Amino acid sequence: MEIIYTQLFGSILDMLHFKYLLPLLFGTIAGVIGGALPGITITMTIIMVLPFTFGLDPLQGLAAMTGVYVGGSAGGSITASLIGIPGTPSAVATTFDGFPMTRNGEPGRAIWVGVWAAFLGGALGGIFLIASTGPLAAVALEFGPWEYFSLFVFALSMVAGLVGTSITKGLLSGAIGLVITVIGTDPIMGVPRLTLGTDFLRGGFPFLPVLIGIFAFAQLMSDIEKMRRGAGGVAAAGPTPRLWVSQAKVLWEILSRPFLLVWSTLIGVLIGVLPGIGGSAANVMAYDQAKKFSRHPEKFGTGIPEGIIASEASNNANVAGSLVTIMAFGIPGDAVTAVMLGAMTIHGIQPGPLFISQHPAVAYGIYAAYLVSLPLMVLTIAAGSRLWMRVISVPKSILIPIVLVLCVIGAYALNNIMDDVYVLLLFGLAGYAMVKLGIPLAPLILGLILGDQIEVNLVRAIANDPNPWLFITHPISGGLLAASVGSVVLALWQHRRHQQRAGMPEDEDNDF
Amino acid sequence: MPSLHTKETKTMKRIIAAVSCALVAASASAAYPDRPVKLIVPWAAGGDTDNIFRPFAPLLQKHLAQTVVIANVGGASGTVGEREAKNAPADGYTVFAPHDFVHSAYYTGVTDVRYTDFDPICMISSTPSVITASPKTPWKAWAQLQADAKARPGQITVGASLGSTSQFSMALVEKAAGIKFKYIPYDGLAPRMNAILGGHIDLTDSNLTQKSKVQAGLLKFIAIMSEKRNPEIPDVPTMKELGFNVVYAVSRGLMVPKGTPEAVQATLATACVAAAKEPAFANSMTLQGTEVRFLDRKGYAQFLKDNDALYKEISDELGLTKKR
Amino acid sequence: MLSRDGVTGLVFLALSLFLLALTRGLPESTMVPVGAGFYPRIVLGIMAVLSAIMLVRDLRARGGARAPAAAPAQGAGLNYRLVAITFGLFGFYVALLPGLGFRIATFLFVLVLQPVLDPPPGWRRWALVFVVALATALFTHLVFEHYLSVLLPRGSWTGV
Numbered sequence: 001m002e003i004i005y006t007q008l009f010g011s012i013l014d015m016l017h018f019k020y021l022l023p024l025l026f027g028t029i030a031g032v033i034g035g036a037l038p039g040i041t042i043t044m045t046i047i048m049v050l051p052f053t054f055g056l057d058p059l060q061g062l063a064a065m066t067g068v069y070v071g072g073s074a075g076g077s078i079t080a081s082l083i084g085i086p087g088t089p090s091a092v093a094t095t096f097d098g099f100p101m102t103r104n105g106e107p108g109r110a111i112w113v114g115v116w117a118a119f120l121g122g123a124l125g126g127i128f129l130i131a132s133t134g135p136l137a138a139v140a141l142e143f144g145p146w147e148y149f150s151l152f153v154f155a156l157s158m159v160a161g162l163v164g165t166s167i168t169k170g171l172l173s174g175a176i177g178l179v180i181t182v183i184g185t186d187p188i189m190g191v192p193r194l195t196l197g198t199d200f201l202r203g204g205f206p207f208l209p210v211l212i213g214i215f216a217f218a219q220l221m222s223d224i225e226k227m228r229r230g231a232g233g234v235a236a237a238g239p240t241p242r243l244w245v246s247q248a249k250v251l252w253e254i255l256s257r258p259f260l261l262v263w264s265t266l267i268g269v270l271i272g273v274l275p276g277i278g279g280s281a282a283n284v285m286a287y288d289q290a291k292k293f294s295r296h297p298e299k300f301g302t303g304i305p306e307g308i309i310a311s312e313a314s315n316n317a318n319v320a321g322s323l324v325t326i327m328a329f330g331i332p333g334d335a336v337t338a339v340m341l342g343a344m345t346i347h348g349i350q351p352g353p354l355f356i357s358q359h360p361a362v363a364y365g366i367y368a369a370y371l372v373s374l375p376l377m378v379l380t381i382a383a384g385s386r387l388w389m390r391v392i393s394v395p396k397s398i399l400i401p402i403v404l405v406l407c408v409i410g411a412y413a414l415n416n417i418m419d420d421v422y423v424l425l426l427f428g429l430a431g432y433a434m435v436k437l438g439i440p441l442a443p444l445i446l447g448l449i450l451g452d453q454i455e456v457n458l459v460r461a462i463a464n465d466p467n468p469w470l471f472i473t474h475p476i477s478g479g480l481l482a483a484s485v486g487s488v489v490l491a492l493w494q495h496r497r498h499q500q501r502a503g504m505p506e507d508e509d510n511d512f
Numbered sequence: 513m514p515s516l517h518t519k520e521t522k523t524m525k526r527i528i529a530a531v532s533c534a535l536v537a538a539s540a541s542a543a544y545p546d547r548p549v550k551l552i553v554p555w556a557a558g559g560d561t562d563n564i565f566r567p568f569a570p571l572l573q574k575h576l577a578q579t580v581v582i583a584n585v586g587g588a589s590g591t592v593g594e595r596e597a598k599n600a601p602a603d604g605y606t607v608f609a610p611h612d613f614v615h616s617a618y619y620t621g622v623t624d625v626r627y628t629d630f631d632p633i634c635m636i637s638s639t640p641s642v643i644t645a646s647p648k649t650p651w652k653a654w655a656q657l658q659a660d661a662k663a664r665p666g667q668i669t670v671g672a673s674l675g676s677t678s679q680f681s682m683a684l685v686e687k688a689a690g691i692k693f694k695y696i697p698y699d700g701l702a703p704r705m706n707a708i709l710g711g712h713i714d715l716t717d718s719n720l721t722q723k724s725k726v727q728a729g730l731l732k733f734i735a736i737m738s739e740k741r742n743p744e745i746p747d748v749p750t751m752k753e754l755g756f757n758v759v760y761a762v763s764r765g766l767m768v769p770k771g772t773p774e775a776v777q778a779t780l781a782t783a784c785v786a787a788a789k790e791p792a793f794a795n796s797m798t799l800q801g802t803e804v805r806f807l808d809r810k811g812y813a814q815f816l817k818d819n820d821a822l823y824k825e826i827s828d829e830l831g832l833t834k835k836r
Numbered sequence: 837m838l839s840r841d842g843v844t845g846l847v848f849l850a851l852s853l854f855l856l857a858l859t860r861g862l863p864e865s866t867m868v869p870v871g872a873g874f875y876p877r878i879v880l881g882i883m884a885v886l887s888a889i890m891l892v893r894d895l896r897a898r899g900g901a902r903a904p905a906a907a908p909a910q911g912a913g914l915n916y917r918l919v920a921i922t923f924g925l926f927g928f929y930v931a932l933l934p935g936l937g938f939r940i941a942t943f944l945f946v947l948v949l950q951p952v953l954d955p956p957p958g959w960r961r962w963a964l965v966f967v968v969a970l971a972t973a974l975f976t977h978l979v980f981e982h983y984l985s986v987l988l989p990r991g992s993w994t995g996v
Contacts, residue, residue, distance in 0.1 A: 141710035145696075168889050169841075172848065175883040179855070182876040185591075185622065188674055188697045188865065191872040194858050203592040224922055225914040227953060397954035398968050401946040404926060405972055408933070409980060409988065416550075416583040416987065417596055418934055425930050429923065437844045455875040456697065463696045463868040464669060464712075550987055581987055674867050695867050832867075 011368035020063050027064035028376045031071025036079045036087045042072035046339045063369040065340050070373040073316050077114035084219045089280035090315040093287035097307025104303045108245040113305045114312045121265045121313025122374050125320040145460035150480035152450045157484035173439050177447020209411040209420040213427030216407045221432045253305050268314030272321015286314030544776045548579040553609045554593025565609045567796040571787035591623035598629045602769040604776035611764045612677050615823035620675040621834025632812040634784040635765035638805035640738035641681040644718040648711030661691035671698035671713035678717040681760040688756040720801025845890030852884040937991020943973035
């Protein structure tokens with residue numbers, strides 16, 4: 001154990017050399033910007049950075065990519081807090097409380113609570129994981145199709161509790177997400193399903209255009225409907241937002257909630273280690289947990305720091321988790337680490353069980369890059385804070401068209417086809433309609449992320465053995481399914497109690 | 513054999529260069545390429561195919577003297593990108609980077625786009641399949657695996673992308689050895705590795721990129737489906753040595769939409785030859801567990817034709833062929 | 837008349853039943869025990885049950901105590917016309933993209949949408965609108981096409 005830390009310390013010193021620090025800084029800045037721009041995901045940013053890394057030595061290239069990953073995860077929260085659109089999927093839950101806080105006139109607090117939570121969650125997660133790579137990896141390997149299926153069902157059922165007004169609507173939203181993934185070519189045999197015979201629907205609805213469409217339009221159109229003709233400078237109206245806050249106060253806000261910080265970090269780490277789920281699920285789950293454990297769950301969504309801390313601490317801890325999975329197994333946890341894996345193989349490094357012993361310099365170099373990029377991320381955001389300030393003081397009439405253009409580029413660029421832009425428009429309409437119908441958006445997104453995985457693991461389990469009882473008799477799987485049922489029952493019970501106390505169900509629809 | 517091969521292609525290269533020069537001179541139009549060329553990789557960034565074309569693109573760019581941009585157009589087993597490439601203008605500014613899925617996807621009915629909708633430019637690489645077993649299985653060598661498979665037909669689990677190359681290779685083994693496996697759907701090599709390390713599947717088709725896991729005792733290579741043993745893994749026998757005529761590799765190359773002007777095809781082919789010969793390309797392919805296997809336009813066309821017939825045959829035998 | 841939730845339930849119930857009907861033609865698999873229709877039927881069934889619950893609840897609430905008619909009041913004063921126009925313009929933009937190419941279509945879209953959202957009071961704001969439109973189109977094109985290697989639609993008029 002001591003050797004690990006000696007080695008790590010040496011690698012951190014190396015990382016501070018100009019040779020590695022420069023690409024790391026460049027990557028972190030690119031990540032923050034890419035993460036902050038709505039519609040530009042971390043995946044897209046890392047793909048854009050990839051060509052620049054070919055000419056560098058392996059660790060320089062991987063340092064740049066690690067910087068993008070860390071910077072992007074934190075950068076997503078800036079947009080989430082300032083304009084209410086998650087800059088990346090992993091900042092979805094940050095919008096729930098970050099944006100209300102900005103609306104309450106505290107944009108600086110919203111950003112810095114997010115940044116410091118990301119920093120602390122990332123650092124805690126990183127240190128914890130460097131020490132426990134082996135055991136965690138062993139657990140993840142034991143998960144077969146039954147366990148994965150039940151885990152995903154559990155994740156979905158938990159999100160049903162996210163919804164303030166109606167559990168039925170929350171579950172319906174999740175079901176809609178699952179139904180969207182069913183349309184298109186089936187993941188097992190490539191049979192076209194529910195396509196009405198069209199080529200357009202054959203490839204299914206790609207995740208990113210759907211996500212961008214639903215969130216961007218739900219948000220932008222809700223802004224537009226409140227605009228008045230001739231009102232002039234709509235966004236500038238109201239108190240002038242200040243980004244300056246006392247850093248000590250913000251840090252104390254986080255550190256005075258150690259349980260929340262550690263629990264959110266733990267959720268992020270665990271979800272990061274399990275391949276295929278990724279940060280987009282971690283932040284929503286951590287938010288939900290924070291709400292469930294809270295003494296005042298009704299305050300969630302009104303702009304309280306707890307919501308931001310849960311989301312940001314978990315999504316940055318998630319980065320650490322994914323990095324460990326890729327290093328220990330050579331298995332990418334998400335699209336971002338898949339690109340990193342590609343970069344490693346291009347440089348002749350095969351991550352896997354032997355990685356750390358065969359390439360200790362590179363392996364510890366990645367850990368070091370990760371740890372060093374956290375303070376760089378904080379500095380980048382601090383240095384650019386005037387710029388973020390300008391982003392929100394731009395009149396909405398200018399900002400909205402530009403954001404829409406970026407959404408089009410984001411939808412188009414990942415696959416380079418116009419069809420994805422049509423999907424963007426379609427789900428823009430759908431997202432706005434859902435807001436108007438009072439259906440929450442978060443469960444839909446989780447359903448969308450997990451849908452294919454749920455189906456594939458279900459079919460794998462059945463192909464292995466058609467006996468349905470195995471889902472219950474496998475201990476991990478059975479436990480997770482019991483927990484799913486418990487989660488829904490608990491949410492129902494909480495909801496009923498809340499209604500009885502309040503007398504009448506309130507009707508607040510703006511919970512994205 | 514390889515030396516003869518290069519000699520042949522060298523001559524070929526000269527001829528092609530001469531012909532293309534003459535053609536370009538003859539035509540009054542502006543010289544191709546005068547703007548960036550889009551290379552459609554029909555799978556996500558970071559996948560096997562992407563990893564092979566990423567290092568190839570800059571080399572192609574060097575010899576084409578024009579920017580080459582990789583566009584990852586993923587979805588529906590590669591067929592979304594295939595359709596996109598087919599519908600692109602036949603002007604040489606859109607190049608398609610397929611692998612053998614073009615045959616299997618057509619016969620299993622995933623798409624109605626066929627390899628004949630394209631003109632071949634060159635083949636650049638070939639990745640031999642290796643039968644790989646989970647550490648939780650008792651077999652040490654092929655003979656034990658075969659005996660076990662005969663004793664429990666249809667019970668040994670194989671992770672594969674159903675209807676795609678990783679199933680076709682194992683189906684060839686089944687057929688040659690007279691055994692029967694149970695297929696579990698795992699799309700892509702990465703999820704299969706996860707499942708096989710955890711013992712959730714017994715066997716899968718993988719390749720030399722997994723060598724380090726074998727050395728660590730986490731996986732077992734049972735046999736390789738190439739003509740000769742691979743120097744990287746000299747202890748692993750070929751299926752041929754074991755007495756089964758099973759040779760299977762996934763090959764990748766470049767194609768352009770049918771009807772692309774002859775001069776443009778020739779220019780691309782010339783650049784492709786030069787790029788595939790670069791030592792840098794050979795190096796990165798060795799790291800990917802892949803052999804550089806170059807075929808020129810004619811050779812690739814013949815290869816595609818033979819390969820297509822083979823895929824039709826296997827697809828028919830597996831009962832996967834879609835009636836049309 | 838049904839309330840908003842009742843209509844939602846009815847719409848999704850109809851949608852799930854329609855899609856369920858479509859799953860009837862899906863083939864059984866030759867390789868695995870369940871066909872391509874197996875999982876969609878489960879998911880669509882869940883959606884049908886949930887939307888039916890919403891519908892039934894709404895009908896029962898109607899029979900019992902009247903829910904206060906707060907919904908219309910909530911919608912009053914919102915500028916739905918502007919939302920519809922924005923969606924329309926965005927639709928136009930998307931439709932024109934392949935034909936006009938990214939640069940021209942983006943310029944036109946940003947040029948038109950800005951004054952629609954907030955009519956400029958004087959020529960200075962009009963100039964700003966023009967500059968923003970031009971800068972957005974050229975800057976995004978430059979950055980993505982030249983530095984980030986993302987090929988945006990060029991427009992069929994370029995003959996590409």
